[in-house]
Amino acid sequence: MKRHLATLGGLLLTLAGSAGAAPDLAAQVKGINDGWAHITYDMNGSSHQTVALAQLDQRAADLVAHNPGQAEPLLWEGIVVSEEANRANIFHKLSLATRAKDLIERAYKIDPRAGHGGAAMSLGVLYYKVPGSPIGFGDKHLARRLLLEGLAIDPGGLDANYFWGDFLHAQGDDAGARAALQKALRAPHDPSRPAWDAGRRREVQALLAKVG
Numbered sequence: 001m002k003r004h005l006a007t008l009g010g011l012l013l014t015l016a017g018s019a020g021a022a023p024d025l026a027a028q029v030k031g032i033n034d035g036w037a038h039i040t041y042d043m044n045g046s047s048h049q050t051v052a053l054a055q056l057d058q059r060a061a062d063l064v065a066h067n068p069g070q071a072e073p074l075l076w077e078g079i080v081v082s083e084e085a086n087r088a089n090i091f092h093k094l095s096l097a098t099r100a101k102d103l104i105e106r107a108y109k110i111d112p113r114a115g116h117g118g119a120a121m122s123l124g125v126l127y128y129k130v131p132g133s134p135i136g137f138g139d140k141h142l143a144r145r146l147l148l149e150g151l152a153i154d155p156g157g158l159d160a161n162y163f164w165g166d167f168l169h170a171q172g173d174d175a176g177a178r179a180a181l182q183k184a185l186r187a188p189h190d191p192s193r194p195a196w197d198a199g200r201r202r203e204v205q206a207l208l209a210k211v212g
Contacts, residue, residue: 035052038195041199060076074114075104079100124144124167
């Protein structure tokens with residue numbers, strides 16, 4: 001318990017320190033990015049992750065409010081909210097996923113290439129993860145188009161190939177999924193984002209084990 005609280009406290013102090021230093025927009029966006037990766041891949045305990053994500057969501061919303069018309073803060077607020085949806089109970093999943101979609105759509109409309117294809121890719125993920133009508137807004141055809149759009153922008157990317165492989169696996173195309181996942185693992189390591197890089201590669205390896 002003490003270790004979890006210390007980790008959470010360290011994250012919040014890091015975010016508060018970033019705010020006090022008033023860094024430029026790119027550095028502030030990277031702070032959201034790094035905070036999300038730390039919560040997702042390094043922090044243990046769902047309750048601690050939920051609290052930390054809510055704090056990070058508020059910081060991302062403040063960044064959006066102070067930078068109107070900028071795609072990257074919107075994209076990262078949407079990604080944080082999407083992670084909240086992923087971890088929420090069944091009664092809150094859809095409302096959070098819808099909020100994430102709205103945020104990322106706003107980013108995509110400002111700049112379809114935002115996040116080096118991350119806006120298109122993140123929208124695609126939501127469209128294939130969320131159930132379709134009449135329950136939700138899911139749309140497999142739109143998901144495919146958006147994921148391919150993101151992949152075209154970042155053809156050798158770790159995220160782009162992981163989510164394309166995950167989508168193909170969900171559609172029953174394990175041969176295509178295997179090729180995409182193997183390509184994801186060949187993506188260059190990113191020393192500026194170590195938590196994300198290591199965590200995503202673990203997810204790729206886990207999915208490859210399922211695909212066979």
